[in-house]
Amino acid sequence: MQWTKHNEQAVYSNRWFSVNLADVELPDGRHLDHFLIRLRPVAVATVVNEANEVLLLWRHRFITDSWGWELAAGVVEDGEDIARAAARELEEETGWRPGPLHHLMSVEPSNGLTDARHHVYWADEGEYVGHPVDDFESDRREWVPLKLVPDMVARGEVPAANMAAALLLLHHLRLGHDTLP
Numbered sequence: 430m431q432w433t434k435h436n437e438q439a440v441y442s443n444r445w446f447s448v449n450l451a452d453v454e455l456p457d458g459r460h461l462d463h464f465l466i467r468l469r470p471v472a473v474a475t476v477v478n479e480a481n482e483v484l485l486l487w488r489h490r491f492i493t494d495s496w497g498w499e500l501a502a503g504v505v506e507d508g509e510d511i512a513r514a515a516a517r518e519l520e521e522e523t524g525w526r527p528g529p530l531h532h533l534m535s536v537e538p539s540n541g542l543t544d545a546r547h548h549v550y551w552a553d554e555g556e557y558v559g560h561p562v563d564d565f566e567s568d569r570r571e572w573v574p575l576k577l578v579p580d581m582v583a584r585g586e587v588p589a590a591n592m593a594a595a596l597l598l599l600h601h602l603r604l605g606h607d608t609l610p
Contacts, residue, residue, distance in 0.1 A: 432453050432455060433453065433454040434454075435452045435453070437449050437450070437451040446467060447466070447467045448466055450463070466544075468544065468545040470511060470546050471503065471504055471505070471545060472515035472518055473501065473547055473549040474515035474519040474550045474551065475551050475595075476519070476552045476554065478553075478554075480572075481575045482573060484501075484525060484570065484571075484573075485498045485500065486499050486566065487571065495588050497592075498581060499587070499592050501515075501523055502518055503517075505548075511548045515530060522567065524559050524561040524562075525555040525558070526558045528554035529554075530551065531550060531551055531552065532548070532549075533551050533599065534548075536549070536594060538589075549591070551599060575604055576600075578597060582596065
């Protein structure tokens, strides 16, 4: 079944996002008002070192009042290349400049409410260039063994679905097996 959008108008807008209201027709002919959030693309990046440790940030999210492990991430600026944005965010938030980035995945974390696409990249080398400029983004930054990722996700220590999916895929790609029963 496909829903048909007849029109859409902005209710609120700023440089980060807009909240829109759409008139949507259901397959049976009924109409409903549907709110949606339009966002810029999000670029995400990390480094996995030779010891198969992944660079993570431990941070608090005030919206959900939760702590968890995440990858460096941020919005792509107007006209900015997505991979470049991912490298920029990684350096700003961790102090590590990645080597050549590899595209890992692109996901839509909440496509029933928003059009946000998160583009995840990783590098297998990086260079520490100094204390992170955006050190307020996280409580700490650590190299975490990839072999621990499935258990961390299962315990809820990686609460963001996009981050959990990316870390589990990196675990699979780098270690090639599951550690879950």
